[in-house]
Amino acid sequence: MNHLLCGLAANPALPVHLTSRLLDLALEAGARADAATGPEPSRDFPDELICGLADRSDLGRAQVRALAAHDEATAVRLAYGGTLTAADIDPAVRPFAAVALLDERRGLPEWAFLLSASPDPFVRRKLACCPALPPDAADALAADPDLEVVTELALWTTDPAVAARLARHPHAEVRSAAACNEAVPPAALAALITGDGLPPAASCLVCDTKDVPFVHDPYCPDVDCELRAGAACDGSHASTVHEIRQRALRNPATPPEAATSHADTPWMLLRWALAERSDLPQEVYALLARDPMPGVRGTVAENPAIGEELIRIFAAEATPPERRALAHHPRIPLDVLVTLARTTKTGPVLLPRIAAATAEELVELAGSAHASVRMLVAERRDLPDGVRDALAADPDAAVVKAIAPHPGLSEGQLRGMLARHGVPVHARVAANPDAPGALLAELARHEPPVRRALRAIAGHPNATSEALVPCLADRRARCEAAAHPALAVPVLLGLLDDADEELARAAAGNPSLPRSVMEDLVGRYPEPGVTRPVS
Incomplete structure (x- = not known):
C-alpha cells in the first residue's frame, strides 16, 4: 500500500x-x-x-x-x-x-549576514554559493576561518571587488576557485596566468597536510585522502598553480592577450583550455590546429571562432574524429559540409549549419544525389512543405527515418513510409507528433514487438488505450504507459495490484484514476492518531 x-x-x-x-x-x-x-x-x-x-x-x-x-x-x-x-x-x-x-x-537580505555567523560551516558554505550577497555578508564570508567557505565565495561571488580580492588570496585553492569566476576583473585574471604583480601563494591543500616536497600517489591507499589526482607541491604549489592557469585560460573574462601567451606551452591541458576560447587571433588557432594531441585539434575544429581558411584546411587534413567535430561547426561552408557528409558519420542530430540554412539552401541540399546529405536536411523540424514531402517519399530508409518525426506529415505519408521501409522506421514514425491513435495501435501490436516504437508510443499524446496496453509489456515503456491518461480505467485498476511496485505506483499517479478509487486507497489507512484494531 x-x-x-x-x-x-x-x-x-x-x-x-x-x-x-x-x-x-x-x-x-x-x-x-x-x-x-x-x-x-x-x-x-x-x-x-x-x-x-x-x-x-x-x-x-x-x-x-x-x-x-x-x-x-x-x-x-x-x-x-x-x-x-x-x-x-x-x-x-x-x-x-x-x-x-x-x-x-x-x-530577505538581512538573513545573509545573520547566516554568515552560523556555527555550522555547511550553512556558511551553502551561503557562499548564493549570488548577489550583501557586502557585509560577503566580507564576513571572505574572512571565514573555514577554507571551503572562502573557496565557494571565490567561485560564486558576483561582486567584482570581492572577486578581485579573493584572486589575490594567500591560499592557492581560493585563487584556483576565483580563476573560474567571470566576475573577477580581467587584469586580475591575467595576473593569475602570468603571475605579474601577484604575490606568490603562501599555501595549498598539499602543503597544508603533507611534508613537502610531496607528490600524490595516483594509487593512494588512503581511503580518506581528499587530495586530487596529480596533486604535488615542492613549496611552489605546482599542481594548484597549473590548475589556476588552466581555469583562467578557460574563463571568457580573461583578456585574450594574456591567454595567447600560453599558445606554445608544453602543457597539453593548458593548450586544450586555450583551444576552447572564441576570442583568439586566427594564427593562434592555426598553431593549435597542428597540435600533436587529438583532443586539442578536435576542440579547435568545432570552435565557432575559426575562419573559413582554417576550416578548409581541417576538412582536407583532419582525422575522422576531427571531421565529425568540424561538421558541427556553425559556420562551415556548405560545400565543405556536403563533402564531409559523404565520408563522415555525424549521427541523428541537427547540425548548426543546417539549422541556419536558408530556404534556397535547403532545397538544394534536399535534392542532393547523396542520401547522407539529404539526411542532414531531414533532421530539421521546420522544413518547407515541399522539401518535407519530398524527403518523406525518399527511397533511402535512413533519410525517411530522419524525416519521420517531422510535424505536418499526413497519416497517408506515414503509412507510406511504413509500407516501403517496414520495421526500421517504426520507432521514428511512432515519434511523429501527428501520428493518429489508430496508427499507433497498429505499431504497438506488431510482432515481434519493436521496443523503441513502444517507448515512443507510451508517452505519445495521441496514444489510445489500445496502443498503450502492448507498451505495458516493455520494461522501459510500461511505467510511462501506466501513467498515460488515455489508459482504460479497467486496465488501470488492474495495475494497482501488480507485483511490480514501480508500475503500480505509476498507475496510482494516473490522473484518470477514479476519485472513488483514490478515496478507497487512502481510506485503507486509519485516521492519524487512530490505532488499527487488532484482528
Missing part, C-alpha cells in the same frame, strides 16, 4: 481533501519514525510520501508550512520548488531553507 500512496501524492487529479489526508499520514509516519527506539526504523515511506507532496503545485500556505516544519530537507525542497516564501520560515530554525531562498533571490 505504501507505494500506492506515494503514487497518489504525485497524482495531479488528487482532490484537495485527500491531499490534506495524505499530508497528515505522512507527517504522522515521519514523527513515529523519529520517535522510535531500538533498531532504526525505515524512513523510506514517510520520506517518499513527503517528497511527493512537497512537489505539488496546489498546496495551501498552511500545508507548505507544515511540510517545512517537518524537516530541513523538505523545507529546502519547497524553497527550490517555488512554494516556500520568506514568511513561511524562521532562518534560525531552518537555516538551509533560508539559504535556498537567498539562492533563489526570494529570501
Whole structure:
C-alpha cells in the first residue's frame, strides 16, 4: 500500500481533501519514525510520501508550512520548488531553507549576514554559493576561518571587488576557485596566468597536510585522502598553480592577450583550455590546429571562432574524429559540409549549419544525389512543405527515418513510409507528433514487438488505450504507459495490484484514476492518531 500512496501524492487529479489526508499520514509516519527506539526504523515511506507532496503545485500556505516544519530537507525542497516564501520560515530554525531562498533571490537580505555567523560551516558554505550577497555578508564570508567557505565565495561571488580580492588570496585553492569566476576583473585574471604583480601563494591543500616536497600517489591507499589526482607541491604549489592557469585560460573574462601567451606551452591541458576560447587571433588557432594531441585539434575544429581558411584546411587534413567535430561547426561552408557528409558519420542530430540554412539552401541540399546529405536536411523540424514531402517519399530508409518525426506529415505519408521501409522506421514514425491513435495501435501490436516504437508510443499524446496496453509489456515503456491518461480505467485498476511496485505506483499517479478509487486507497489507512484494531 505504501507505494500506492506515494503514487497518489504525485497524482495531479488528487482532490484537495485527500491531499490534506495524505499530508497528515505522512507527517504522522515521519514523527513515529523519529520517535522510535531500538533498531532504526525505515524512513523510506514517510520520506517518499513527503517528497511527493512537497512537489505539488496546489498546496495551501498552511500545508507548505507544515511540510517545512517537518524537516530541513523538505523545507529546502519547497524553497527550490517555488512554494516556500520568506514568511513561511524562521532562518534560525531552518537555516538551509533560508539559504535556498537567498539562492533563489526570494529570501530577505538581512538573513545573509545573520547566516554568515552560523556555527555550522555547511550553512556558511551553502551561503557562499548564493549570488548577489550583501557586502557585509560577503566580507564576513571572505574572512571565514573555514577554507571551503572562502573557496565557494571565490567561485560564486558576483561582486567584482570581492572577486578581485579573493584572486589575490594567500591560499592557492581560493585563487584556483576565483580563476573560474567571470566576475573577477580581467587584469586580475591575467595576473593569475602570468603571475605579474601577484604575490606568490603562501599555501595549498598539499602543503597544508603533507611534508613537502610531496607528490600524490595516483594509487593512494588512503581511503580518506581528499587530495586530487596529480596533486604535488615542492613549496611552489605546482599542481594548484597549473590548475589556476588552466581555469583562467578557460574563463571568457580573461583578456585574450594574456591567454595567447600560453599558445606554445608544453602543457597539453593548458593548450586544450586555450583551444576552447572564441576570442583568439586566427594564427593562434592555426598553431593549435597542428597540435600533436587529438583532443586539442578536435576542440579547435568545432570552435565557432575559426575562419573559413582554417576550416578548409581541417576538412582536407583532419582525422575522422576531427571531421565529425568540424561538421558541427556553425559556420562551415556548405560545400565543405556536403563533402564531409559523404565520408563522415555525424549521427541523428541537427547540425548548426543546417539549422541556419536558408530556404534556397535547403532545397538544394534536399535534392542532393547523396542520401547522407539529404539526411542532414531531414533532421530539421521546420522544413518547407515541399522539401518535407519530398524527403518523406525518399527511397533511402535512413533519410525517411530522419524525416519521420517531422510535424505536418499526413497519416497517408506515414503509412507510406511504413509500407516501403517496414520495421526500421517504426520507432521514428511512432515519434511523429501527428501520428493518429489508430496508427499507433497498429505499431504497438506488431510482432515481434519493436521496443523503441513502444517507448515512443507510451508517452505519445495521441496514444489510445489500445496502443498503450502492448507498451505495458516493455520494461522501459510500461511505467510511462501506466501513467498515460488515455489508459482504460479497467486496465488501470488492474495495475494497482501488480507485483511490480514501480508500475503500480505509476498507475496510482494516473490522473484518470477514479476519485472513488483514490478515496478507497487512502481510506485503507486509519485516521492519524487512530490505532488499527487488532484482528
